Amino acid sequence: MLSDINPLDLNLIDAPLLAALYGVTGLVLLLVLLGPTGVRRAVMTVIGAVVGAAAGWLLAWLVSDVWDPWGVSLSIGTRLWTEALGASVAIVLLNLRGQVRWRRVVAMCALPLCLLSAAAGINADVGQFPTLRVALGLASFPQLDQALATARSDTLAAGTTTSTGDGIVGTVTIPATVSGFAARPALVYLPPAATATNPPALPVVEMLSGQPGSPSDVFTAGGLARILDRYAQAHSGLAPIVVVPDQLGAPDNNPMCVDSKLGNAASYLTVDVPTWIRAHLHVVGQPLGWTIAGFSQGGTCSIQLGAAHPQLYGTILDIAGELVPSNGSEAHTVAAAFDGSAASYAAAAPSAILAAHAPYVDLAAIFVVGDSDLRFLPRVRAVADAAQRAGVDSRLFESSGTAHDWHTVDYAWTTALPIIAARTGLLAPHVVAMTR
Structure with a gap:
């Protein structure tokens, strides 16, 4: 009521x-x-x-x-x-x-x-x-270990071995051991299957919010837990584990997911975060089970890092990403993050990274953009074309009636989740059997 x-x-x-x-x-x-x-x-x-x-x-x-x-x-x-x-x-x-x-x-x-x-x-x-x-900044999340302990306690009290409720979202601190990047706490979503006492190894998605922003935006504005819970309820509690690290350091920072004097964001996301995931979460080890995703600036990061590290990620979800990493004007971007080197800046563009690593053997990319997002629509189309030329199994979806907003993110995840699940083997027989 x-x-x-x-x-x-x-x-x-x-x-x-x-x-x-x-x-x-x-x-x-x-x-x-x-x-x-x-x-x-x-x-x-x-x-x-x-x-x-x-x-x-x-x-x-x-x-x-x-x-x-x-x-x-x-x-x-x-x-x-x-x-x-x-x-x-x-x-x-x-x-x-x-x-x-x-x-x-x-x-x-x-x-x-x-x-x-x-x-x-x-x-x-x-x-x-x-x-x-959310508008007043009062939304909060518990520590992941506390949320997990509560979920398992509730499961035992119900006399079952697998949770039949929703997944959990909790905060974690992912140390920047190698990169030294000054990251804020991350958020982790565990589907019901991952809260069981003997959970299966599940696919993992590294998801990045936009800029300005924070990891919590993915769940407060993006409603990602709701989308994942809905999928899990229809698939025996199975959904990907989603880790949302901080690629910014502060809401208004933009290190552009490269290693530079603005911060070693790229090393943090591709070394420190995966190392922590493998050590603390029960995830699939092969690249095919790993996805990197992001919205807006985070979408740019996803195609940059996914294209540059196919040995780590098997799937990319780029939601309304940019044509090139950007921190203000091109001149300011080159000076701030590339030591004034136009060549280094050009090499960091997603299309350049894709061309440098082509041809790809087993990399897939899902591109999503709102059809009313007039500024980003041609950019996403151009990067999707570059990915296709580089041998990436690419799919482009345009969200009807949405622009550069969280409605597009909702559409993107709802559309891409079944594709990611199929590609990462989420519903493979051995995974389903372990959850029964």
Whole structure:
């Protein structure tokens, strides 16, 4: 029941909460417009709405296409919400004067409602904050060993040897023994089969979030545990183990998954993290059982590292990755991470790495991008073509109606998971038998 839900956990993206918010905001705006008016006020209101919408469009254009702080073009939905906000604010301000007191109060209440509706609409478009808990930064995860002990205790109490519930997500510290990289704690997802007292060796996915961001984004905004749990419930508790290390060091850092003076991110991800995985998790040892995946900057990392280390990874999942690693302008990128060497920078491009290691014998790559992601769509297509030319078994999927957002990540994982499972041998007879 709705009354039993903690307000912090109410869904901010789907109806009915959004429908209620939009309905109240629309009703309040209607009350503002229905006040005493004349021809002059009506004309000024229409003109103001048009000017306000134009101001909203200008703001979105400046942020997205001129200042470009995130290297991502705003989606059509986000631009429309910005225009709607500009128009609605103009309508309210132009109808404050000449109203009776209660209508002025209503108009003043309309301003925060318009701001809240626009913010909620943009958030729903991007999918960044699914709940208020996430938006306030209150989402947390237990230590992995504690979560695992609890899961096994619950399983024993139920009188079974294999968990029939959901998987678990917990935090771990993966030491940067070789790389020295200053990484934040990682997160690990264990499917129900991995929480058994005698778990099978399972495939593993090394998943990387975008930038700015943190490993927790994959589970809070991306909802990855939900997707994996749904798959596991349909396959006897089996799903890949997913390890989400930190490839950034801090939300706004971008070492671009190379070893440089910005940090030895590449060595951390391809040496320290795999070493820890093999030592602490029961995973398949062969490269065919290993996948590297990522979204946005993490997607760039996935194709960079996967293409450069086919002896480690058998499958790559690149979700809306870049054409080249980027830390600001090309000049700044070359200076910051490649010691001013344009040749080193060019060699770090995914297409160059693919060409240098071609032909590949048994490497697969899954590329996913939103068909409304106008900036990244041609880039992903170009890298997918380069992978195909290099002999990589490549598949390209375009998510209908999504842009550079977490809805695309949801589509990507939902689409790619059966492919990864088949390729990594997740449902092989010996694995299934060990879980029964």
